[in-house]
Amino acid sequence: MDADARVQSLDRAIALLNAVADTPPGGESAAALGARCGLNRATAWRLLATLEHHGVLERDPETGNFAIGFTVERWAAEAGVEGLVRRAHPIIERIAATTGETANLALPRRFGLTYVDEAVPRSVLSARWLGWQAPLHATSTGKAYLAWLPEDEASTLLSGDLKRYTAKTIVDRRELRAVLARVRERGYSVSVGEMEDDLFGASAPVLGTRGRPLGVVSVWGALSRVGEAELPEFGELVSEAAGQIAAIMNG
Secondary structure (H helix, E strand, C coil), rough: CCCCCCCCCHHHHHHHHHHCCCCCCCEEHHHHHHHHCCCCCCHHHHHHHHHHCCCEEEECCCCEEEEEEEHHHHHHHHHHHHHHHHHHHHHHHHHHHCCCCEEEEEECCCCEEEEEEEEECCCCCCCCCCEEECCCCCCCHHHHHHCCCCCCHHHHHCCCCCCCCCCCCCCCHHHHHHHHHHHHCCCEEEEEEECCEEEEEEEEEEEEECCCCEEEEEEEECCCCCCCCHHHHHHHHHHHHHHHHHHHCCC
């Protein structure tokens, strides 16, 4: 492309982004990155701060060093959905075969989570979740996602009234925060009749290299077949599967 048709500030920002991508774990300072890209410190700082504002870069609060941010991980996840679904599907199928219940994979989409893959045993008559956006506060899928998000992002996603689906739906924000803290400690989330009275589930996050949730693996079942006693076993299964899918996503 003709150099006259390019935007200089964007060229510089991309150069900085590439420089950050080439740094070792721990990142580098604005001064060092600017020097590598032939930029003075003030210019480099303004561009890096803008990239940080949009989540493209992250700055360590202690060292001030910059590293690749969650937005890039989200872009990568969204760009590779079809390939990811194809490679992850055997894992989802294995959960369904082991439990005899519906298993699925959800990925972040438009300020929420959308189910992008599903495996349903032949013996189960199940609603199809593909393309459906999960209520974040009322599903194990949503809680597994929220529990690993930065608090400000989780709060943004939960802005507005929390809809009550059943008598067990958590609509109190303080209670929900306490539940999310327990989810992080345990490593997986559960839902016991919170979206539908007779629907139980367990979910685990697919984590990126920096601990950000890039997706969620879930297994669901009706109360007539699944009780609370089975949920810890389901939690272990989805946690293992989420780790396997994370290995695929993180290369």
